[in-house]
Amino acid sequence: xxxxxxxxxxxxxxxxxxxxxxxxxxxxxxxxxWYRQEPGEGxxxxxxxxxxxxxxxxxxxxxxxxxxxxxxxxxxxxxxxxDTGLYLCAGAWGADGxxxxxxxxxxxxx
Amino acid sequence: GAxxxxxxxxVICKSGTSVKIECRSLDFQATTMFWYRQFxxxxxxxxxxxxxxxxxxxxxxxxxxxxxxxxxxxTLSTLTVTSAHPEDSSFYICSASGxxxxxxxxxxxxxxxVL
Numbered sequence: 001x002x003x004x005x006x007x008x009x010x011x012x013x014x015x016x017x018x019x020x021x022x023x024x025x026x027x028x029x030x031x032x033x034w035y036r037q038e039p040g041e042g043x044x045x046x047x048x049x050x051x052x053x054x055x056x057x058x059x060x061x062x063x064x065x066x067x068x069x070x071x072x073x074x075x076x077x078x079x080x081x082x083d084t085g086l087y088l089c090a091g092a093w094g095a096d097g098x099x100x101x102x103x104x105x106x107x108x109x110x
Numbered sequence: 111g112a113x114x115x116x117x118x119x120x121v122i123c124k125s126g127t128s129v130k131i132e133c134r135s136l137d138f139q140a141t142t143m144f145w146y147r148q149f150x151x152x153x154x155x156x157x158x159x160x161x162x163x164x165x166x167x168x169x170x171x172x173x174x175x176x177x178x179x180x181x182x183x184x185t186l187s188t189l190t191v192t193s194a195h196p197e198d199s200s201f202y203i204c205s206a207s208g209x210x211x212x213x214x215x216x217x218x219x220x221x222x223x224v225l
Contacts, residue, residue, distance in 0.1 A: 040219070088154070090154075096159065102153045
């Protein structure tokens with residue numbers, strides 16, 4: 001069983017602060033996805049990283065894939081209340097089903 | 111593009127009855143569909159993988175006779191929860207992938223409540 005450790009599980013910060021969410025595994029991923037999920041809805045794909053060392057930016061969100069393709073991070077700059085939600089990382093091994101981390105519940109207080 | 115729908119969005123049923131959930135890829139052909147379950151305050155757990163025209167592959171601990179999966183076409187997969195019990199109450203989410211990319215696109219989920 002492939003395990004994906006995601007931290008922190010809960011994070012509450014003030015508007016304007018920066019934050020980083022981490023996703024780690026002892027196994028190598030073929031790709032890693034980051035999702036955001038609102039209550040009562042399915043996850044929405046934010047980004048897919050495939051290449052070791054890859055960095056992708058989505059407005060104030062920066063996603064990084066570790067050189068060894070075992071870890072990833074999501075960094076949010078100048079967080080806003082609209083960023084509040086559940087962030088999930090998910091590792092893929094080929095075309096198999098995804099293994100999700102436990103998620104990070106993020107609250108941005110105005 | 112890459113829209114996945116689920117029906118129904120919510121269902122409430124009595125214990126012992128069976129419930130069918132549909133997952134459709136609306137604008138692409140999904141060679142593979144996945145079914146996940148999510149309990150409150152928890153992450154998604156993969157239940158099974160289904161490829162069009164073949165039997166589903168179930169994850170360890172998931173009863174194949176209880177969670178019947180059919181993937182009869184490239185745009186439709188169904189999950190039937192048979193003889194549902196209160197402990198089956200959960201949020202069931204499907205995803206679909208197809209074409210050259212392995213990217214999975216998720217449906218909006220189905221909230222099942224068994225009384």
